[in-house]
Amino acid sequence: MSATQTFLDELQSYVGKRYGVVYSWDCVNEPMIRQWCEALDFDFIPYTDLLKAVSTAHRGIVAPAAMLPVWLMPGLRNQRPDGSDLSNNREIMPFLEQHGYVGILGTNCEQEYERPLRPGERISCTHMTESLSEEKQTKFGKGFFITFLQEFFDAQDQLVGTMRLRILRFKPQAQTKVEESVAKPLPAQPVLSPDTAFFWEGLKAGKLLIQRCQSCQVLQHPPVPACMSCHSLSTDFVESSGMGHLVSFVVIHKPQVVGFEYPHPVGLIELDEGVRLVAPIGGVSLDKLQIGMRVKAHMEPNADAYRLPTFYVVEGH
């Protein structure tokens, strides 16, 4: 048997393997729901207003569906409650790394929800490497697309939701090729949809455009098919001044993906028009970054690729 076949057989042996139950540290709870909603600037009575929530169809507080994976996060100490399966449920990852597939790129994430979760419920989950593509040639290098399935259960072991995370693990193109190339590698490009095309095309034209509801005039970002306030399907957009302030930030060191320089500071920016977006921060030393700093967007008109604006700190903020 060839070395390649042995490698592929071992790689395949991880697919379909189910790992044991992992328990959540905390029950579904109102403080975490409130903080999550505040961080995302999300206002919806059944999530945050107990007195009014009882008279909605939910008859009380429910957790936002998209919080599903939040309940199973291990925390900063990366530990799990007693009784949890502590084995590495992504052991396919170090195996691929050992064989030179050191690049990693998240491609997409899909969540499905069976029912709303209520405060007091204890959620658990199991993990599985659900599927693996054949080796593919991508613009980043040769690699495998891997789908991880996480299934979430309530205290009666009934399925309450699933999350599929798809990633690409690849062997980065040989370094010499990158050095020979005059052009810098491009960052991964967005998939344009009828709802988002105006935003990306606007950036290429040097404009930061924000979706506006034509019925109630509310601004929202990111662009979606309907108004989140009045559900109208009639939307257009306005041009932002590009001015705003830093609400939060992170500095990404790893994993390093093609097309960005590291360490890579990324901010949550609140524009003066009132909407928030996530975008790179430039031109400031990392130890000077502070929440609340005034920032201004810079776009590159006629750029070679779709790129988010970079926000620069405005002096004397």
Ligand code: ZN
């Ligand atoms: Zn509206």
